[in-house]
Amino acid sequence: LGASSPVTIAGCVAQTTAETLAGMVLVHLAAPDGTAIFGPRPMVTDLRTGAMSGGGGEQAKLTAAAMSMAQFYGLPNSTIAGATDSKVPDAQSGYEKCLTVTLALQAGADIITQAAGAQASLMGASLEAYIIDNDMLGSILSAHxxxxxxxxxxxxxxxxxxxxxxxxxxxxxxxxxxxxxxxxYPQIGDRRSIAEWQDAGGLTVWDRAHEQVRAILDAPPADVIASSTTDRIIETFGLPALGTY
Incomplete structure (x- = not known):
């Protein structure tokens, strides 16, 4: 918005809707039996710097408007929300992510990408943010x-x-x-009394998230795929055996 599209939300949504629909038409022409979803990604530009700004109220409204067009056409959809401009998982990160994700969900988004862990206008990621955002997303879904x-x-x-x-x-x-x-109930959000919180060390939400990150990283890796399945994949695609990369 304001850089590669008109500076108005209405104009930006009109352009991104046309572009997204055109892309879906191209998919159908190239592969008539193929499937595609309506996935507009309109993003706000901070006109003071020319940089992308994904965390403000304008971005939340812009994304919600794009998702409303998906509802208008009755199309399965996807969008970006939760792209905070904050560099660390702080208060700014929390309110920007919650604002944009909540409005996208309320507008009917089926798939929301970049909703957890992303920082610095999608230029960075934080393991602690993944933990914190997991709590946030659970609350948003519960409220919905x-x-x-x-x-x-x-x-x-x-x-x-x-x-x-x-x-x-x-x-x-x-x-x-x-x-x-x-x-x-939150996994790391704190609901204890002030005295109980102080007696436990007065840890911030980032401190508690960092402890959980360390616990996950220090734990043995989980076997999420059966070894027999892994062996079949390696054999089928001629991949090197695990541990030989």
Whole structure:
């Protein structure tokens, strides 16, 4: 926006929509049985420097508008969100990523790339950011789920029991049952009291993320692919055996 497209959001979205649709047409012409998704990537330019700026409110609105066009055409889609301009996983990184990812999701994005770990306008990455962003993305997805409204969830009987009984809902069986099913608890986000946090060393979210990064890197590598599958891949494609690279 402002560099390789018009400086207005409307003009930028119109251009990127036309370009993306043209690309999908070319895919169909080259391979009629091929599949493609609508994947616009409009990005804001900081007009003071000419550099890409992926974390501001304009970027969030621009991405959401592009995803709205995907909804208009009824196309499966993908976009970029979470491209903070901050160089480290700090407060700026958190609010920029949360803003852009949330709006993209609310606008109907099917696939969001660069949503975790990316820093410095996509010019860098942080292992600690991957850990922190995992918590953030879980919260965003949790907030995006529909609210179940039914006689069961309105639970007027429990309200009456609380009024005439204990005066709270903490002892209700449903409260305990929904404790794990209806709530997402952060892995590294801190919800302890100030005193408990201080007694535990007063670590920041980056400190806790760094500890988890070290634990993951120091642990033995996980066998995510069966050895028999690995052997078949090596044999089929004539690859060197593992450990010989």
């Amino acid at each position: 789920t529909a609210i179940d409204v039914s006689p069961e969830t309105l639970n007027l009987t429990a309200m009456q029991a609380a009024i005439t009984g204990a005066g709270h809902f903490l002892g209700e069986a449903e409260t305990l049952a929904r404790m794990n099913s209806d709530f997402l």
